[in-house]
Amino acid sequence: METIVTWLVVVGIILFFVLPYIRKTKQNAQLSLQTKERSKQLGADKPTVQHPQINLSLCIGCGTCVRKCPEGTVLGLVGGKSTIINGANCKGHGRCEASCPVGAITIGLGDTSKRTDIPFVDANQQTSIAGIYIAGELGGFALIRNAVNQGKAIIKQLKPPLPKTPDLFDVIIIGGGPAGIAAALGAIENQLSYLLIDQQGIGGTVRQYPREKLVLTDLVELPLYGKLTRSEYAKEELIQLWETIHDQYKLHSVLSKKLFNVVRQDDGVFDVRVTDINDPKMISRYKAQNIILALGRRGNEIALLKKIGIRFGAENDHDK
Ligand SMILES: Cc1cc2nc3c(=O)[nH]c(=O)nc-3n(C[C@H](O)[C@H](O)[C@H](O)COP(=O)(O)OP(=O)(O)OC[C@H]3O[C@@H](n4cnc5c(N)ncnc54)[C@H](O)[C@@H]3O)c2cc1C
Numbered sequence: 001m002e003t004i005v006t007w008l009v010v011v012g013i014i015l016f017f018v019l020p021y022i023r024k025t026k027q028n029a030q031l032s033l034q035t036k037e038r039s040k041q042l043g044a045d046k047p048t049v050q051h052p053q054i055n056l057s058l059c060i061g062c063g064t065c066v067r068k069c070p071e072g073t074v075l076g077l078v079g080g081k082s083t084i085i086n087g088a089n090c091k092g093h094g095r096c097e098a099s100c101p102v103g104a105i106t107i108g109l110g111d112t113s114k115r116t117d118i119p120f121v122d123a124n125q126q127t128s129i130a131g132i133y134i135a136g137e138l139g140g141f142a143l144i145r146n147a148v149n150q151g152k153a154i155i156k157q158l159k160p161p162l163p164k165t166p167d168l169f170d171v172i173i174i175g176g177g178p179a180g181i182a183a184a185l186g187a188i189e190n191q192l193s194y195l196l197i198d199q200q201g202i203g204g205t206v207r208q209y210p211r212e213k214l215v216l217t218d219l220v221e222l223p224l225y226g227k228l229t230r231s232e233y234a235k236e237e238l239i240q241l242w243e244t245i246h247d248q249y250k251l252h253s254v255l256s257k258k259l260f261n262v263v264r265q266d267d268g269v270f271d272v273r274v275t276d277i278n279d280p281k282m283i284s285r286y287k288a289q290n291i292i293l294a295l296g297r298r299g300n301e302i303a304l305l306k307k308i309g310i311r312f313g314a315e316n317d318h319d320k
Contacts, residue, residue, distance in 0.1 A: 025077075032076025036085040047074075047087030048117060048297055049142035050107050052096050054082050058104035065096035065105055070216060092142040093216065109140045113313050117302055120311050125154050127293075128311035131270065132262065135294040136179030137205070138301055144178045144217045147204075147294070151182030152223060154292055161192050168287045169193045172272050174259045175294030177204020181242060183292050184251050185223040195286055196251055199258040199277055203242040205296050209235040224249055257284065262291055262308045 039045040052065070052075065061080040069075055070093055076085040082104070084090070094107045112118045118140045125133045133154045136147035151173075161170050173183045176198035187194035200207060206215065213235045221227045225245055233241070246253065257274040265271055270291050276282035295301040306312075 028076070029078055029080075032078050032083065032085050035073055035076060036078065036083065039086045039088065045084070045087050047084065047090045049090065049137060049140055050092040050109050051087060051090045052082075052084065052105045053108055053110060054084075055104045055106075056081050058102050060102055060104075062101065064099045064101060068095040068099040069093070070095060090142075092146075112140070115140075115313050118313060119305055120313065124157055125150055127305075129264065129309060131264075131268070131289065132291045132293065132308070132310065134310075135183060135292050136175070136177060137296045138175075138179075138293060138305075144215070145220045147177060147179035148182040148220045148222060151179040151292070151294060152186050155183050155186030155190055155192065155223075158190075158192060158290055161190075164193060168269065168289065169195050170288070171290040171292060172197065172270070172286055172288035173292045173294060174198070174272070175204065175292075175296060176200075176202045176242075176246075176253065176255070177206070177294060177296055178242075179294035180204070180292070181245060181251070182222055183294060184253070185225060185245070185249060188249060188251075189223045194252060195288070196253040197257050197259060197272075197274060197286075198253065198255050201243070201255055202246045202251075202253070203239045205298055206235055206238050206242070208298060212236065254284075259295075259304065261304075 036045060059081045061077055061082065063077050065082050066075045066077060071089045071091055073086045074084065074090045075082050075096060077083070078085070092107060097105045097107045109118060119134055119138070120128055121134050121139055125135060125139065127134055135150040135154055139150070158171060170192040171187055171194045173180045173194060173196045176196055180196055180198070181202065184194055184196045209215070215233045215235060215238050217228065217231055219227055219231060222245070256277040258277055259272065259274050261273045263271045263273070270288045272286045272288060272291065274284050293305070295304070
């Protein structure tokens, strides 16, 4: 009798727990596969910024990384292993890396020498054209924290200001997102003459986030302003913060102007050409010793960099 009861309990457990679990796991894997296929068709399967690199021989398929991703469907379990199913959604938060119990995930860009969408930069963020630098997401590293830190770092290692010449800026910063704002504040702090240009208002990509999107950021420190006091902001609060900083420090900016080319003159000075967003026939030109491109990655930036003559991936050398 006892044996029969034991067997009934075992069968009960299998019927009520194990089978539904297996069915659910199969359904999830099927769903992940479909998402991966759909993303592939939309060209959104591959990440454009730093992303999880999964060591399949270490992955135990526990799915912790899938659940911890704050952006939702970036990772899924396919064939019992963690897989990137919607790479374009990855913002590089790195929660997957931190949560993996077996250390199977690292966050990075992969082999950039093979990527035709990542411009070559040296250790100082300088491109193949000496004097032109790349800050923030344009270089492949997303997150507000990275953008701010790169914007600050580039300014710090620019040469001390040359004797001031009217209409020749020490640095022109294109892009008024976190990288560009940090660079502009750094320029004030380091007494560099600068101009900040953006095709829209101040704040960068945050303006394109969905309404009331919660933004997570590590506690970053801006030049002059100091540390951001919170690690979570609603989209609208963050835009308000960037606009307040813009006004408080009277950032020297021209907004609603779109960069369409940068040409190096024979004397080494950069000629920066922009059009007016509201009147594309209206062209303005500005001159600078150095350029910081902080354009993000939401439009045709890669084509623009190619037009300027900046090299990518394996073509990794400065112009002579
Ligand atoms: C939906 C979404 C959610 C995100 N959530 C988070 C989050 O929670 N936490 C986090 O840390 N990060 C998050 N990110 C990533 C973060 O927004 C970016 O990494 C960060 O904004 C990059 O800053 P940036 O200054 O490099 O560029 P951006 O913020 O992209 O700013 C680039 C600026 O350059 C301007 N520009 C571009 N081309 C031109 C041109 N030709 N002429 C003039 N101006 C130009 C644009 O108008 C823009 O203002 C998220 C991104 C998205 C899309």
